[in-house]
Amino acid sequence: MSETYPPITEHLDDVETAREEGRRKMDWALQHMPILEALREEFEADKPLDGQRIAMAMHVEAKTANLVELLALGGAEVAITGCNPLSTHDDVSAALDTHDNITSYAVRGVDEEGYYDALRATLAFDPTITVDDGMDLVYLVHEEYPDLIDTIVGGAEETTTGVHRLRAMDEEGELKYPVFAVNDTPMKRLFDNVHGTGESSLATIAMTTNLSWAGKNVVVGGYGYCGKGVAKKASGQNANVIVAEVDSRRALEAHMEGYDVMPMAEAAEVGDVFITTTGNRDVITEEHFEVMQDGVLLANAGHFDIEINLDELDDLAVDRYEARDGVEAYEMEDGRRLNVIAEGRLVNLAAPISLGHPVEVMDQSFGVQAVCVREMVENGDAYDAGVHDVPDDLDREVAEIKLEAEGIEFDSLSEEQREYMGSWAHGT
Structure with a gap:
C-alpha cells in the first residue's frame, strides 16, 4: 500500500453501503459479459498471472471492475486508479478494494494533484505489467520511475489517444518496454470505438440535457x-450530421457516406450540438465560439479535456452558471449561452449520470485486454521495446468466444481455398 496516498476506503463515509452497491453493479454487468465469464473460468483454474503485479489506470466503473477482478483471479496483485478525474464510480472502486489482491486508489472528482498522486500510488507496487487508458502510467514510469523499466515485462494501452502518444514516444526511441496497442485491433476499434462511443455519447448527452436529436x-x-460511430448514431436518430475533418481521405469518406463536410469555422455558425472525437487539442476555439448560436451544446467524446478550449471560452464569457446538473452555461456579452457538458471531459463517462459504453461492447474490449496481459506474461521475451500490434490469433480468440456465447456459427476455409489464397501461381 502507498504511504503517500490512501485507497478509496479512506475517502468514503459509508464504505459498506458503497461496497454493496458497487458489487451489485459489477454482478449486473458480468451477466452480460460472456467473454470475461469464459476467461474467468480459465484464469481462475490456470492462474496464468501468478506472481505478477499489475498497475492500472482506467475508467473505474462496473465493466472495468470485472476486468480487474479477472486479472486478480488469474493470480495477479492489482493496483488501480482512474484515468480521468470524473469517470470513477466510487461505489465500484470500493467494491474492488474488498478483494485481497486488489487495491483501488480511484476516487471521483480528485484535483490534478490527487490524480497524479493516485497514479504514483499504483507504481509504488513495483508493477511487472502496466494497463493504461491514455498512457499516463507509461509516461510516469519513464519520467519519474525509470528504475521500474528493468522489471516491467510489458503493457497494454486501451484507447486512441494513448496509442498516438505511445507511437510518438516509440518513434523518438523513448519507449523502453513493449506495449500492445489494444485500441488498434479489430475487436476493439470496430466495436468499442464505433458502436460504444457512438451509443454512449449520444445517450449521455440526451439524458443529461433531456433534449431530442x-x-x-x-x-x-x-x-x-x-467520429464515424457518433455520426452514424446521430443520423439514425434523425439528426442532420456535419463532419469537420483535417484529413482529406476521411473528409471524402464522410462526404460519400452522405454527411455534410465543412471546416469547423463554417460549421460553428449552423451547429446545434458539437461533439469532438479527435484526441487532439483546440478543435473548437475562440473563433468558433464567437459565431455560435444561442443555446448550443458542446461535448467531448475524444479523451482529455483539451479538445474544446475552455480557457478561451471562459475569457469570452461575462457569466458562468450551472444550467442543469452536468451542464455549465457560458454567457456571452451579447446574451448568447454556450452550454458545456461534463466540464469538457469525456462526456460518456464524466457526466453525472453517465455509464460509459454498453456492457456487451466493453466485454469485447476487456477480453482483448485480458488475453494481451496473459500473452505478455507468457511470452514477454518475444517482444522488443516499442508499440506492438495485438497478435491476430488473440483477437480471433476473443471473437470466437463471443460468437459461441451468442450461438452463432460461421464458415471456415477449405484446404483448397487456403491453398488458393496463399499461392501466387493461380491465374484464370
Whole structure:
C-alpha cells in the first residue's frame, strides 16, 4: 500500500453501503459479459498471472471492475486508479478494494494533484505489467520511475489517444518496454470505438440535457472510428450530421457516406450540438465560439479535456452558471449561452449520470485486454521495446468466444481455398 496516498476506503463515509452497491453493479454487468465469464473460468483454474503485479489506470466503473477482478483471479496483485478525474464510480472502486489482491486508489472528482498522486500510488507496487487508458502510467514510469523499466515485462494501452502518444514516444526511441496497442485491433476499434462511443455519447448527452436529436444540426469533430460511430448514431436518430475533418481521405469518406463536410469555422455558425472525437487539442476555439448560436451544446467524446478550449471560452464569457446538473452555461456579452457538458471531459463517462459504453461492447474490449496481459506474461521475451500490434490469433480468440456465447456459427476455409489464397501461381 502507498504511504503517500490512501485507497478509496479512506475517502468514503459509508464504505459498506458503497461496497454493496458497487458489487451489485459489477454482478449486473458480468451477466452480460460472456467473454470475461469464459476467461474467468480459465484464469481462475490456470492462474496464468501468478506472481505478477499489475498497475492500472482506467475508467473505474462496473465493466472495468470485472476486468480487474479477472486479472486478480488469474493470480495477479492489482493496483488501480482512474484515468480521468470524473469517470470513477466510487461505489465500484470500493467494491474492488474488498478483494485481497486488489487495491483501488480511484476516487471521483480528485484535483490534478490527487490524480497524479493516485497514479504514483499504483507504481509504488513495483508493477511487472502496466494497463493504461491514455498512457499516463507509461509516461510516469519513464519520467519519474525509470528504475521500474528493468522489471516491467510489458503493457497494454486501451484507447486512441494513448496509442498516438505511445507511437510518438516509440518513434523518438523513448519507449523502453513493449506495449500492445489494444485500441488498434479489430475487436476493439470496430466495436468499442464505433458502436460504444457512438451509443454512449449520444445517450449521455440526451439524458443529461433531456433534449431530442431529431432535426438538430450535429457537428462531429473528426471522422476516425469514434467520429464515424457518433455520426452514424446521430443520423439514425434523425439528426442532420456535419463532419469537420483535417484529413482529406476521411473528409471524402464522410462526404460519400452522405454527411455534410465543412471546416469547423463554417460549421460553428449552423451547429446545434458539437461533439469532438479527435484526441487532439483546440478543435473548437475562440473563433468558433464567437459565431455560435444561442443555446448550443458542446461535448467531448475524444479523451482529455483539451479538445474544446475552455480557457478561451471562459475569457469570452461575462457569466458562468450551472444550467442543469452536468451542464455549465457560458454567457456571452451579447446574451448568447454556450452550454458545456461534463466540464469538457469525456462526456460518456464524466457526466453525472453517465455509464460509459454498453456492457456487451466493453466485454469485447476487456477480453482483448485480458488475453494481451496473459500473452505478455507468457511470452514477454518475444517482444522488443516499442508499440506492438495485438497478435491476430488473440483477437480471433476473443471473437470466437463471443460468437459461441451468442450461438452463432460461421464458415471456415477449405484446404483448397487456403491453398488458393496463399499461392501466387493461380491465374484464370
